[in-house]
Amino acid sequence: ETGVTQTPRHLVMGMTNKKSLKCEQHLGHNAMYWYKQSAKKPLELMFVYSLEERVENNSVPSRFSPECPNSSHLFLHLHTLQPEDSALYLCASSQDLGGGYTFGSGTRLTVV
């Protein structure tokens, strides 16, 4: 078990569903990140939060909506996804921006 916990581990959803991915860290870190890992592609940074403020939105479609209610929790709200959004979604945290990352185990998302 790493210091960053992601739930659920696996998620299958239809294109019209709404679901949320959850990430939680109790490492006292101030920055949290969402990464997308698709098959045969490098990891892509999606969103960055520092002290609960969003500092990066890397041209991500609006069907992905992040939320950071406090420094320990990060959500990724999903709606009207496409099959090409199927991927492993990894959450990470770091003490501060630019510090060493601790990654969670990811949520394996399948859109049908």
Add this chain to the structure above:
Amino acid sequence: AQKVTQAQTEISVVEKEDVTLDCVYETRDTTYYLFWYKQPPSGELVFLIRRNSFDEQNEISGRYSWNFQKSTSSFNFTITASQVVDSAVYFCALMVDDYKLSFGAGTTVTVRA
């Protein structure tokens, strides 16, 4: 722009063999950090090493060693006497003066008993 290239897609070895993973990076910045991460089948990315651009000393940690060569923009990783538990995807990554990690495509290492 930053770029990390891991030319080897897959490597398969027999237990106890050594395996070297190549990593070549591109950046115009003089200050940067290089990383290696391991991703076992369970999915999480496990941090292995961080090296800053001003420290070209090679490093050894148990069966792992890293060779940083600024002249060739390479940061290669060697696993000595490989074991089945070393089977995973290994990622090289680059961070410049911000917080964004640029990852390579990864190398899948399979160690056969």
